[in-house]
Amino acid sequence: MDIEMENYDDEDPAEIYRKCVELLSSKDFIMEDSVIPTLKRFIHVKGTKEEAIHLLSSNYDAVAQIANLLAEWLLMTDLTLAEVQSTVEDNLKNMIIKHFDQKKADSIFLDESKGNPDWLTALIQHQPWRKLIFQLADKYPDCLMLTFTVKLISDAGFQSEITSISTASQQLEVFTRILKTSVTNFLEKGEEMLDSEKVLTEFAKLVSHGEHTYLYSQVLLHYLSLEPKGGSNVKRLFQEISRFAQKNGHNATPIMLALMGISSHPRLAQALSAMLAKDALNPADITTLYKCYQETSPPPVEFLRIPQFLDLLLDALFKPGSKLHSEQRPKYVYLLAYASSVHEAYRKHNNAYNNVQFRKSINRDELKPTIQAIEKVSSLCVERKGSSEIMPELKTLYQMIEKYQVVAYGIVYWVKHVVSEPSYFKLNTEQTPLHLALLDEVTACHNTLHKITLNLYIDIFEKQYDELEVLAQLELKKMILDRMIHLISKGCVVPVLKYIKQCWQKGDTDISLFRYFIIEVLSMITAPYSIEFIDLFLPLVECEEVTGNMRSEVETTLVNEFIETCKNLKNENRVHLED
Structure with a gap:
């Protein structure tokens, strides 16, 4: 409570006296910073020292001193100082949350001449109280005092602690700082953070909180993705956010395609946006895309490299039992081969951000052999799935896996569906089933597929196989560990060890x-x-x-x-x- 001491000679002494008595009678007022100015004012209007002492002492409950005394007693019970401090802070935070009054908090800023309270600046220097501010800001989004304090915290450099989505998205300046910090971390740590499902999901939730935050972030990320240094990592972020929005029922496809410059290709835009919005391919739109990319000057290949669209193509071509009409199948194969093998070169232009306008060459040298490889392997995968059926074509498969990464990716996709069948491991009694041996070849040839293959191994390792005997289950898990050890030998060391350590810490895996x-x-x-x-x-x-x-x-x-x-x-x- 601050008392203005200047020019009080112009005020009514009786009114000053009444206000001072009211303050001096308040609970534990002797602990307030303004007690000395208030006493001076009280004495100035003829209040007596005895009366002031009586008012202060009779209303002194010593709440703070009793709290300190209890803390000292707790220290005598062999609790550490850190434990006692944490206990006191937790109880105080619970009391503040329970009794917080938004109107009283906002009244701090009613008098603009007083400026920011010193105690507020000191408060945000301590992590527990910053965390409390974030909790309260979530609960009271319209509170002026809390909104201002969140900005103070951001200004002080603690924006990385603001993990609450609603708190972060309330102010553009605060949101921008958090976005900048997050993107910087992604750029500095690279694959480590990009491969973290948890980190990517939290970042996508932040960006996708509202239409305004999504559009603002995606526009910024799109322009950053065009930079030569770090652009590929930012583009991955851009794509992951688009995928997250789609999975959560938001049709963000128009924004993504607009930023990519698809308006210059209306036929392509209509066909591609329709399939992405429905998350399903259809022959008519595939035919439109096929014709667009057979033109002398086709649209940029990046439209075919949208992760969601590639997943749909892989599903159509490599999922066991997939039924594609014989006339349509070559078009699916062509689009997947084009996306994975065609290379485009662009002119550098300092004043333009849309590379579509400045393409100078298209290299299609690998397109035809890639089409042949995809056609050959996808036909095998769709028509045959048993080890005995695949064995005669094993040499061909190994050659295709080694030479074409898109084929290797398709193999992983296919194996994932095959081994997910409930009876697969019950019927396959080999020490290493052929399908998993194919994955060994994939990981030996393509380190960029290590993550997706490890995720498949983890799914198999954690799945319950109640139809198998206990010893058979252990042997199965040993076989999957062998695959993970093979991954380690090929350079995928840290991700595998992190997972094994996590299993050990959980305590639910056989020693x-x-x-x-x-x-x-x-x-x-x-x-x-x-x-x-x-x-x-x-x-x-x-x-x-x-x-x-x-x-x-x-x-x-x-x-x-x-x-x-x-x-x-x-x-x-x-x-x-x-x-």
């Missing part, structure tokens, strides 16, 4: 599987190891429950040598940092 995984990995690796690798793998290896009782002396030696090597590397790294 023998971790023991098997550890020995297999230790058998194929050698020092030196990165700090990230040590942080992920060493805790699992050191776990007494997992590696405490190894079956052989060789296994025990592997474990002990790895632990010793890691400790030495950590010590060397610590010394290096200190120097």
Whole structure:
């Protein structure tokens, strides 16, 4: 409570006296910053010291002092200072949330001459209270004081803590800062963040909160995606946000296509937007696209590279049992081959953002062989799915997988559908089913398909197979671990180890599987190891429950040598940092 001390000689002494008595009679007023100015004013209008002392002391409940006393008692019960502080803060936050009054909070700003309260600036320097402000801002979106405080927090550089979508989207300046921070993190950390489903989903939720935030963000990301440095990562963000909006029932296709410059190609726009909006292909629109891309000067290939459209083409060409008319099938194949093999070169232009206008060449050298490869492999996948049926064509499949990434992607898509059938692993008794052996070849030839293949392995590993006996289930999981170990040998180290560590922390996986995984990995690796690798793998290896009782002396030696090597590397790294 602030009391204005200037020019009070012009006010009515009786009114001043009444206001001072009211303030001095309020609960614990002696703790307020304005107590000294109020006392001076009270004495100035002939109030007595005795009366002031009586008013302050009789209304002193010592709430803050009692809280401090209780905190000191808690410290005597062997609680740490951090635990006591957290307890006090949590209780205080609960009381504030329960009794928060929006009108009283907004009254702080009624007198513009007083400026921002000093205590508010001090408050936002502490993370627990910033978190409280965000909670209250979500609950009271129209509160002037909270809106202003959120902006103060953003101005102070703590915008990355604003995780609430509604809080972030209330002010353009705050939203822009959060968007900038998020995009910067994506650019700096690259694939690590782009491969994180959780991070991408949270970012997409933020951007897709409202039409205004979606349009603003997508326009910004589109122009950034045209920059030569980091543009590809930003384009991935742009596409992921469009996909998220589509999955959540929002027809964001017109915005995406408009930003890509499709208005210059009306026939293409009508056909493509219709299929994307319905999330389904149809022969008439496919024929329109086919004709557009057979022209001498076809539309840009980027329209065919929209992830949603590519998924629809893969589904039509590689899903077991897919029924395409013999006359239509070549058109589907042509569009997928065109999207994956045609390369376009553009002129640089400093004042233009739409590359469509400045294309200088189209390279279609790989189009015909890619068409032939897709036609050959997709026919095999759709018509035959048993190991015995595929075996005669195995050499051809391996050659196609190695040479054409789009074929490898189609194989992964096909295998995913085949192995998802309930009876697949019950009927396939081979040590490594042929379909999974094909995935080994995919991961050996194409590191960009590591993530999608690992996700498939995770789905199989976590699925319940109640129709199999317990031992058969363990053998199945070991077989999938072998596939993951193969992924590690091909460079997909951190994602696999993160998943295995996550399974170990959950505690719902058989210990023998971790023991098997550890020995297999230790058998194929050698020092030196990165700090990230040590942080992920060493805790699992050191776990007494997992590696405490190894079956052989060789296994025990592997474990002990790895632990010793890691400790030495950590010590060397610590010394290096200190120097």
